[in-house]
Structures are given as structure tokens and as C-alpha cells.
């Protein structure tokens with residue numbers, strides 16, 4: 001807007017970063033409450049993207065501040081460890097598991113889980129992938145990925161998965177029907193309880209990787225309580241390679257040396273009421 005006293009083109013107007021009236025949350029605070037993401041991170045991200053709040057709906061802004069970096073079998077070492085646990089762990093060695101990938105972004109993590117379960121003879125398992133982003137869930141549901149020259153969805157394949165995934169640039173992987181019949185996706189905000197009707201019962205295995213690092217402490221606690229209440233006692237929670245959690249009584253590390261796999265204790269989780277209007281439903 002040429003000639004305007006407010007710089008519309010220079011990123012977020014100050015009035016939206018700071019509260020306009022005392023006691024009124026700023027845009028950044030509102031986005032943080034809705035997503036769990038720390039205000040400092042939101043400010044930096046929206047500024048970098050030069051977003052204009054008056055030209056974007058809150059749902060558009062949320063989409064733009066999310067980091068949807070992912071790949072098949074991301075952190076390959078974790079998947080090799082998980083494969084061993086699917087054979088030996090008292091809970092995960094069952095022939096059919098209920099599995100939830102809580103921040104699955106464009107779906108690679110959920111499809112990797114379905115592939116691994118199928119190849120371990122657990123094809124009657126059910127995998128649900130969820131994310132706050134409707135556009136990411138649309139891509140996940142499509143289930144079609146192209147191998148790129150650098151980085152991209154297939155950059156981190158463990159040895160056991162290589163033969164089944166594209167190795168040449170430009171090659172496409174379309175989720176096969178045996179994996180599609182095991183896998184479903186839905187839009188879900190991890191700050192809200194997961195409906196047991198979506199999961200079909202308490203989850204045996206939950207992935208929550210590379211999301212909590214962006215959250216405020218309150219949001220981490222809220223998300224972990226929701227996840228814990230969706231899990232069976234003894235079930236396994238997998239965090240990202242650089243993530244850990246404070247002792248909250250809800251989980252204990254499977255091995256003290258590794259802070260990646262956490263076992264659900266029997267302690268009841270206290271979950272908060274759903275965040276009204278927090279999640280943009282499609």
C-alpha cells in the first residue's frame with residue numbers, strides 16, 4: 001500500500017506482534033496458543049516469510065509457520081532399533097499393532113511404519129498418521145513421492161528398506177495397496193485429545209518426532225498428556241533423535257543410555273479440554 005504510514009511490505013506490522021490493547025493477546029500469542037509453537041519461533045518464521053496478516057486467514061498463517069521437513073525412515077538408526085524391538089519387545093512383538101504417527105507431515109513417517117510392519121509379518125496392524133496441517137495430510141493421503149537428486153523423501157533409507165524404494169532420480173513411489181489398506185490419515189492438533197474412535201483402541205506404538213522441539217513447555221506437557229492417554233500401559237513412544245522429556249511419571253526410558261524410546265507407565269494422564277477452534281478442520 002504505497003504512501004501508507006504502516007509498512008505493509010516489511011513483514012508483520014508491529015500492531016500484530018504486540019497486543020493492540022492491554023490484556024488482548026497479539027497475533028503471535030494466539031498462533032502459539034493454537035499450535036503450541038513457541039512465540040519467539042513464530043515471530044522469526046513469520047518475519048522471514050514476509051507474511052501480511054491482513055491478507056492471510058489464521059489457517060493460512062498456521063500453514064506457513066509449520067516446518068514440514070521429513071523423509072522415509074528419517075534417522076535410519078532409530079528404525080533399525082525399532083525393527084529389533086518389533087521382534088523382541090513384550091508389547092511390540094504382538095502380531096498386530098495399533099500405531100499413531102502424531103506429526104506425520106506429508107506422510108513419509110506413517111508409510112515407513114506401514115512398510116516396516118508389513119515386512120515384519122504384522123500386516124494386520126493399523127497405522128494412523130495425523131498432523132495439524134490439512135495440506136500436509138492431503139499429500140500424505142495421496143501417497144505419491146518422487147525421488148529427487150538431492151535431499152527429498154528418500155535420502156535416509158536404512159539398508160533393509162533400500163530394495164523397495166526408488167534409488168534413481170525422478171523415480172516415483174506410489175503407496176502399494178497392501179500398505180494403503182493398513183494406513184489412514186487425519187487432520188489433528190496434538191494439543192487436543194486424540195479420539196479413541198480414530199485409533200480404534202489404545203495405541204501400542206506412537207511416533208512423536210521433531211515437533212515438540214518447537215513447542216512451549218506448557219504445550220509439550222499438554223501434548224505428552226494427550227499422547228499418554230491414547231496409549232496402552234507398556235506401549236512405546238518414539239521421540240526425535242535430538243529430543244528428550246523431563247520426568248513426568250507418564251513414560252520411562254526403555255534404555256537409560258538412549259532417550260529415544262519411552263515406555264508408557266501405568267500412571268493416569270490428566271488431559272486438558274480440547275482447544276476451542278484451535279484446529280483448522282478441512
Ligand SMILES: C[S@@+](CC[C@H](N)C(=O)[O-])C[C@H]1O[C@@H](n2cnc3c(N)ncnc32)[C@H](O)[C@@H]1O
Nearest residue numbers: 035066068070103105131132189190209210211
Ligand atoms: C518437522 S515435522 C516432523 C515430521 C516427522 N514427524 C519427522 O520427524 O520426520 C513437524 C510437523 O509437526 C506438525 N505440527 C506442528 N504443530 C502441530 C500440532 N499442534 N499438532 C499436530 N501437528 C503439528 C507440523 O505441521 C509438521 O508437519
